[in-house]
Amino acid sequence: MTDELRISRDIAASPEEAYAVISDVTRMGEWSEECYACEWHEGFDGPELGATFDGHNRHDDHEWTTQGRIIEAEPGRSFAFECSMHGYHFSTWGYRIEPIRRGCRITEWSEDLRPESALEYSKQLSGIDDRAARNRQTMAGTLDRLAAALERDLPQKTGADAAQP
Numbered sequence: 001m002t003d004e005l006r007i008s009r010d011i012a013a014s015p016e017e018a019y020a021v022i023s024d025v026t027r028m029g030e031w032s033e034e035c036y037a038c039e040w041h042e043g044f045d046g047p048e049l050g051a052t053f054d055g056h057n058r059h060d061d062h063e064w065t066t067q068g069r070i071i072e073a074e075p076g077r078s079f080a081f082e083c084s085m086h087g088y089h090f091s092t093w094g095y096r097i098e099p100i101r102r103g104c105r106i107t108e109w110s111e112d113l114r115p116e117s118a119l120e121y122s123k124q125l126s127g128i129d130d131r132a133a134r135n136r137q138t139m140a141g142t143l144d145r146l147a148a149a150l151e152r153d154l155p156q157k158t159g160a161d162a163a164q165p
Contacts, residue, residue: 003112005135009143012103013150015076021150022095022106023047023079025055025068031145033138034059038068047073055083059134062127068093090114090122106146108139 011018021027024047025038037056044051051070057063064085072080072094080094091114096107112131114122128134 003132004109005112005132005139006107006109007136007139007143008105008107009140009147010100010103010105011143011147011150015097015099015104017150018097018104018106018146019074019076019079021146022097023073023075025053025081028055030149031142033141034134041067047079049073053081057126059127062125064125088118090118106143108143110135110139 026040028038029036035055035057038053040046041052041054044053047070049070049072051073053068055066055068057066066083066085068081068083070079070081071092072078076097078094078096080092082089083091083093090112092111094109096109098105098107112135114131122131123129
């Protein structure tokens with residue numbers, strides 16, 4: 001089973017600013033509804049190909065930890081990682097960043113790689129019956145919170161700059 005989801009949001013920040021925030025996995029808990037904390041594994045302290053980290057997740061009274069491995073790290077362009085549990089790569093998550101006139105468009109995407117045989121275990125572990133619907137909801141929320149944080153931290157534009165669409 002390979003199901004792919006994509007959600008996009010335009011944000012008034014440069015692609016480089018967006019990448020810096022997205023690729024700092026230790027800040028994921030600020031954006032995500034489900035992943036409340038991440039930390040780099042020993043020997044890693046930032047986004048580079050092959051770097052690994054733990055992601056701590058929760059939904060209602062369910063909690064679980066996954067391992068991430070970075071597979072794309074192109075500043076200002078893309079960031080992606082594989083998610084595994086018990087040595088099994090069950091999904092891939094990523095962000096594409098493209099420049100637009102007033103900032104950047106961020107597309108968050110995920111691929112669900114779980115076979116049918118793993119779906120019931122996944123439901124019991126997470127308490128989530130419809131993973132695709134949940135991911136659509138949390139991805140939209142993540143992008144909204146990223147936009148709010150990035151746009152809040154930008155200097156206010158005045159005069160002719162403020163009038164530009």
